[in-house]
Amino acid sequence: MLRASPVVAVLAVLAVLASAAAATTAGCSRPAPRPRPIRFLHTFGPAETELFNAAMAERGIAVDASLVPFARGHQMIAEQLAGRASCPDVVRVDATWLAGLAGAGLLGEVPPVLAQLDWVPEAAALAQLAGRWWGLPQALDGLVVIRDVADPAPASPSVDDLVAAARARRSEARRYPLGVRVDGYWFVPWLRDAGGELAAPAGIAGPGGVRAIARLAALFGDVAPPLPAPGSEDRDELARWRDHEVAYWITGPWQFGGLPDRDRVAVTALAHAPRGGQLLVVPRCARNPEDGWRLARELTSPQVLARYAERFATIPTRRAALRDAPALSRAAYAALGDATMLPREPVTPLLFDDLNAALAAAAAGDASAEEAAAGVARGWQRLIDRARAGASQARP
């Protein structure tokens, strides 16, 4: 039995008070000293950045990360790596930038042990130039067609059958059943269908290029909605999909993360679609290339790839991760089976500015397809000439 005494009473009260004091002061701890961070330059979107930060925090990897706007990434990264000032340890780049960066001698080659990991073939191709590995593929992407499972698939992957299918689904409630963007990247299937290719000024100015511009431009206001305000494309497309206004949507895995109901999504291939992706490269100027490759390997580990795939339905680049990826990711991967990469030339990423503006002018009716194509051809030729001049100046 409890032997009651004033001492017991006081001790009991003190114990309760001490417990409460401990509870109220819990959580005050001194932070551990920070390890040397790995400098990382990336083009992740906001949500991807948060997931990246969370994954690194869980793994205890200190990273000094900095966001580079995608539209300026190529230029800024090239300047930063060439200038060697504040050189990062690892950089996330678009696959179209690889030729320029590697050609300028700004990147370090991938250690062989990393190149031998279980990369999917398309990812492995993305990371190589002339058989040499320049980066670890972090994501695969490209253009596919997504549709509601309730809508029938187009008769074939061709752009003509896609437009015909969209036209067949047009109704009062679905006035513009096709989702397509006035953008050079979206123009590639039409250009290729007409026999053209990027970085070929003669091709874009020829009959095939003109016809491709005309066919794409004619879609807007017909089966595709009129041009949205610049910068609001992502938001508008997602809203139309959410409201079931679009039956066939030409898009890529970068949009999958925002899809509200992935269960109703079916993925179809698009003929002549471009395929690309994102790579993790280590600059030659990196102060700690080993840390850079360590972070690159961590970001391309099946576990991290699986998390990205689960959250954003991206296409993992490792077989182990792809095998367990969500159905949408695997379907997109399958639909990209026949897609081909854009020309692996340094000038390729520079071509889209002229193409985008010309397509917008044609779609808006400000210019004819011929005028737009001619302007693009002149712009491309200037860029190609400048690139050749730069290359010749760079040669000793």
Added chain:
Amino acid sequence: MTGSLRWRVLLVISLAATVPTVVVGALAVLRARDGVRHEVDRGALAHIDALGAALDNTLQDAWRTVELAASSWADAPGDVRQTQLLLRRLRRSVPMVHALSIVDPDGALRIGDPVPAQLDVGNHSFGGYIGDAAYEAGRPVVYLVVQARGRTGELMGAFVASLDLGFVRTVISGAALGPGARVIVVDGAGELVASTDPPRPGAPPRGLAGVDPAVDRALASGAGGTLTANGWVSAYRNLSSYESRRGARWAILHQQPARDAYVVARETTRDTLFIGGAALALALAFGGFFATRLTRPLAALARHADAIASGSTSDPPPVRGPGEIGVLGQRIDEMARRIAERAALQSALARGDRLASVGVMSAQVAHEINNPLTTVLGYAMLLQEGKPPGHPDLEALALIESEAERMKSIIGGLLDYARAQRKTERTPGAAAAPPASCDPAAVLRHVSALLEPQLRRTRARLEVLVTATAPLAIEAHALQQVLVNLAQNAAQAMAGAHIAGGVLAIFARPAPGGIATLITVTDEGPGVPPADRAHVFDPFFTTKDAGVGTGLGLAVCKHLVATAGGTIEVGDGPHGRGAEFRVVIPNVA
């Protein structure tokens, strides 16, 4: 023991007061702290969101204005006069423009202010960009590069405008900040672009990357959040955009010393602790008071119980207490009273047994003595008859005769008492006697006749009144013996008190309820003292002088009345004078 109980009660009250107070207090403190933190974070984030939106809108307004001008220029790039007019209008429309230029598609300056060497004119920028913050002549600026495309989308050149970022400070300076708080804007490299802190003229731009953890966190973040580090509470929002045209690569932070940011939480904690401590002290004080008050009656009960257990005959004061304790005290008092009554009863029974034995023995002795005493009395009388007057033996013989008479009287009383006792004892197997019955009026008339000589001698007046007519369930001679005894005692009492002409009243009237008759015998003598009233019916109890009374008369009376199923008691006479004996005899059913 009571001390132990008091401490136990105090312990229970202390725990009952302390545990809820501490738990509720701790919860209140934690919730207040979390709530304040949440509100501080939310408020700071909302604040910098609004400020960031203001900055972004300002930049976007400038962008759209320059873009419109660039589009207009691209349709007629060769008109120098129109170009100059456009640039002047643009400067007026966008006052923050510091430098303004037009470059050709290769970046060469066509008109306007000089542009930095190696300026990126926007290849692969999807129409242009808002560059990083830079410092020119100690002032932060940002470059807008807007591609100028003609009607067909062809690139004709680019407008390059450097914007004075002094407007950033203007925007954030309008913020209403809490004590010690500041808002800072840093570029993508962590360089300070603007701050609400007073400017330091001539001070070089401060790089905060790697210095301020909140800045590092902000630049690494894809969105916003909060961080408490180095004694500062920081809310941050990375305004860098995935899109190059949405805004410069920068972050905005709201920072406030933790001691200022959480002053409400600290004050709430302090107040809660103070109020909780005061409430606790009050509760403990009241607890001690009530513990003492609660255990005090219990201690009294314990003492009471100890006294009962030790057989103390003293009558302790009743135990008062609240609720069940009071009830318990009452029960213990009642229990003690009953125990005392039982003890008294047992004592009385024991005494009664002793008296019964003495009575039986006395009856036997009296019976044995009566015959020799009769002989002694007879011879004493005989010897006196043969002596002449004046004979010297006559006095001695008279004394022998009177003492013998007195002894016979005593023996006669003893035999009466013994006979009365025996009458109440039934012989096993004997037939039941017929029920007794008598007429009260007849008995009283006979008693009056018997008493008359004695009353005349004592000069007392006898008043008899009979209103009861029902026959009484008592033998006539027994009632007669009772009344004679009571009347003789009354007469002797008045005579002893030298009261001449006192009234001796015997009244017989129906008792309330009609099933019995009340007979009262009252006198005007000195009465019976209250202290003696409980004993006057005990055998051998007498207040008369030695040799006058035997102490058996009233005992016999009580026995005869009780045998008949009645009661007898004594009290004060009418008007508080004298004594009154009240005899209640059941009527014959």
